[in-house]
Amino acid sequence: MHEGLDFYAPVVNPDKTKPLWGENQWPTEDDLPGFRRAYEKWVDQMKELGFVVMEAMADGLGMTKEEWLDLRAKIDDSFWVMRVIGYPPLKDEADGISCGAHKDYGCLTLLFADPTPKALQVFRHAAKTENLEEAGPGEWINADPIPGCVVCNIGEMWEVSQQEVATAEIRHGYTLGTGIDLDERTVQKHYP
Structure with missing residues (x-):
């Protein structure tokens, strides 16, 4: 169970046969003055930061300038998701976690964790696997925020x-996240 507020990249040509075709349901200016403006500004800033981080990752992985420019063209007008998510705490006697463990599905997610210690955790597993149940022994590592x-x-x-040179890790916790993904029309290409 979680509480969340999700916004997605605006759809240019809405088509009811596509998975995402409606408009974001923004709070009205009367209900939350300045919210939409601030949120859209934040998304623009996170996209720019995401491009910088992805270029550094591409460079670190040995992509050529041409490969990076090809990839950049596919994320310039990328599909993005911005979520503010909170997971209600478990009762003290509960056995488990309040947020289901998951991997992020896009290219890159920029996370701003809740300032509470242990609010964001990453699972370090003994064996490489797609899901937590098959991971075998492992441990949750705190990703406490650093100012x-x-x-x-x-x-x-x-x-x-x-x-799989760089891998998506299993995580859970309270976050403000912005996902940077490829343009929805892009066919995935493997880079060396």
Whole structure:
């Protein structure tokens, strides 16, 4: 169970046969003055930061300038998701976690964790696997926030394009996240 507010990249040509075709349901200016303006500004800033981080990742993975420009063209007008998510705490006697463990599906997610210690955790597993149940022994590692820092989470789309050189990790917690993904029309390409 979680509480959340999700917004997606606006759809240019809405088509009811596509998975995402409606408009974002913004709070009215009367209900929440300045919210939409601030949110859209934040998305623009996170996209720019995401481009910088992805270029550094591409450089670190040895992509040529041409490969980076090809990839950049596919994310310039990318599909993005911005979520503010909170997971209600478990009762003290509960056995488990309040947020289902998951991997991010896109290329890159920029996370701003809740300032509470242990609010964001990453699972370090003993064996490489797709899901937590098969991971075997492992442990949750706290990703406590460091002032002025952003957690950059690799998504499964980037993992696939890099042939698992960089992997998406299982995580859970309270976050403000912005996902940077490829343009929805892009056919995934493997880069060396």
